[in-house]
Amino acid sequence: MKRFLHFLASFLSAVLLVCILFTMPASAEETQDMSRSQGLQYYVSDAAGILSREKWENLEHEAERVSQQYGCGVYIVTVQDYRDYISGSVRNCAEAFYSQYGLGLGENRDGSLLFLSMADRDYSLIAYGPGAHYAFTDYASGWLAEGFLDNFRQNDWYGGFSDYIKGCEQLLSRAASGNPLDQPQSNRSGVDHGMGALITALVSSLTALGVCQGMKRKMKPVRQKTSAEDYVVRGGIDLRLKRDVFLNRTVTRTVIRTDDRNTGSHSGGHFGGTTVNSGGFSGHSGKF
Amino acid sequence: MASKLTNYQCPSCTGPLRYDGTIGRLQCDYCGSSFATEEIEHLYQEQLQHAEQAAAEEVAAAIHAAEQAQPEESADWDGENEGMRLYNCPSCGAELVFDSTTAATSCPYCGNPTVVPSQFHGMLRPDYILPFHISREEALKSLKEYYRGKPLLPKRFADANHLEEIKGVYVPFWLFDGRAVGDMSYRATRVHTVQHGNEMITTTEYYDVRRAGSVAFTRIPADGSRKMPDELMDSIEPFDFSDLKPFSTAYMPGYMADIYDVDDRESFERARTRGENTAERIFDSSVSGYATVTPTGRNMKLLRERTAYALLPVWMLSTKWNGKNFIFAMNGQTGRFVGDLPVSSGRYFAWFAGIAAAVALPLAWFFFG
DSSP states (O other), rough: HHHHHHHHHHHHHHHHHHHHHHHHHHHHHOOOTSSSSSSSSSEEETTTOOSSSHHHHHHHHHHHHHHHTTSSSSEEEEEEEGGGOOOOOOOHHHHHHHHTTTTOHHHTTTTEEEEEEEETEEEEEEEESHHHHHHHHHHHHHHHHHHHHHHHTTHHHHHHHHHHHHHHHHHHHHHHHHHHSOOOOOOOSSOOOOHHHHHHHHHHHHHHHHHHHHHHHHHOOOOOOOOOOEEEEEEEEEEEEEEEEEEEEEEEEEOOOOOGGGGGGOOOSSSSOOOTTTTSEEEEEEEO | OEEEOBBBBBBOOOEEEEEEEEEEEEEEETOOOOOHHHHHHHHHHHHHHHHHHHHHHHHHHHHHHHHOOOOGGGGOTTTTTTTTEEEEETTTEEEEEEEETTEEEOTTOOOEEEGGGGGGGGSSSSSOOOOOSSHHHHHHHHHHHTTTTTSSOOHHHSSSEEEEEEEEEEEEEEEEEEEEEEEEEEEEEEEEEEETTTTEEEEEEEEEEEEEEEEEEEEEEEESSSSOOHHHHHOOOOOOOGGGEEEEEEOOTEEEEESSSSHHHHHHHHHHHHHHHHHHHHHHTTTTSOOOOEEEEEEEEEEEEEEEEEOOOEEEEEEEETTEEEEEEEETOOOOEOOOOOOOHHHHHHHHHHHHHHHHHHHHHHHHH
16 A cells, blocks of 8 residues: 555656646747757756746746757756656666656757755756767866855755856856866876875875985984893793683674766776766766 | 002013904914913913902901091092092003903003903802904994995094094893793784675674793893993894803903993893893784784783803994094994984985985876876
């Protein structure tokens, strides 16, 4: 019975979301661009109902403008609880939405999706298609998230979505000029410059200090002896009691956690670039 | 009151004899003759016995004088009361004042090596002596070699270094035989980790470990001279005691020698610490195969079994630089050379900067290149 109720709730939620996604155009703006995608008709789909009509319209307008300008869809989807749609992670749900609703522009279906699940404050930011991967590198994705997460943490949904769209515009603009936001390719370590400088200073100083202190110790070899190993009589060690008694045993079990991001294949590794999983998506997930 | 000195003279030319550690014989620098220590001992046996008898009489007279002395008389200056003694050089007759612990030295006027046999009378007579094997020239050479390969040594120290003094000294040592007896307890753990599905299962087993027994030691040395820095004497160890000889003053001409002024009970405390520490380490090392071992109880005691008094050979070298004395010691048997050296701050920081730069360059290339 319980399982049936859960199934029913999930089904109704899914029907409701689909209805919202596909009925919004009729009740909203008339500025549909039929060429942009084959499924989802709007760039901003607020199934969680966290945006007012006016704000939704503003965001939709901006998202459409940026998407059309750069040929790469900029999408926002909000739901109440992603678990109503899929049993998996929020990332899996975002990818499923992108795939099932045919998001993306052009023949490669390039696009970026910011997916919010309000129940447990989960988000996933994903990108699809070679054009999007070029613009939304791992580094750029992190930078983009930094821009909207501070708004979301204060429940400023509109501000966060605005920052996301503006951030996407900047990233797409840079990519269009052939200069996507990324770590310098020549940085072999994948460590940022500040940390690199700190590591360099620490390692070089500690190594030099260790070597110099060793040299200094050689200059001061005179010290009082505290042991007498040289004077132990050969065969003079008599350990008449060697007793090792088992007392008790404790067992601890630790669950091995796996990171969503490690489930896919890597194209960029740790040297900048974009990490793309086997489904063709890049991006990351987290809490806001 | 002048005490008696003995000056070993060459039976051929009456020149002063000196013990040459490199050939193990007494050598005459004047006629070039050399003699086995046994030969000279035999020749001087009578003289030594006479000296010992005179020393005994001297001690008895001193005790009697002390008993008879009036309080106002002790206010007069008396070299012996100040820890000094007056001697006459048997070669040139000069009056010599030495430290009361001096047992062998050389006359500052004629340079002849002299021995004070009365210093080795009764309880003060060592059981053993370890003869010098390393010559003065080898000691000087070792000092120069010691400066090599020391990049932090101030260049001017090595260049303008003037040796203030070099002397071969028979240093009084107590040699302690003993047995460290004790028991120790530990709490130890063994840890096994296995992965089962998505779980890591860690099993920790706890053990109560006990060790008891003994460790025998032979001839743990502790110097019995307050003049000699303990850490310097410790640092020239070890000596090879298989080469110990029954004590004879015939090994002493040409070297300085002191008698002990730290008694065996006081010196044993140092040997006790060393022996007990070593026994504890041996017990500790027998506890193996565990992930962690924590000592929970220690009870170790070094029981003293036998004590020997020996004179051991040490070359002492001293230099002065920037108004500071630097003392070096060399094991006169094995040649082990030690001594603290000054450190040049400039060189230290130059090396520091050089090494830091050498390490930083490839790192910088890796991070920023």
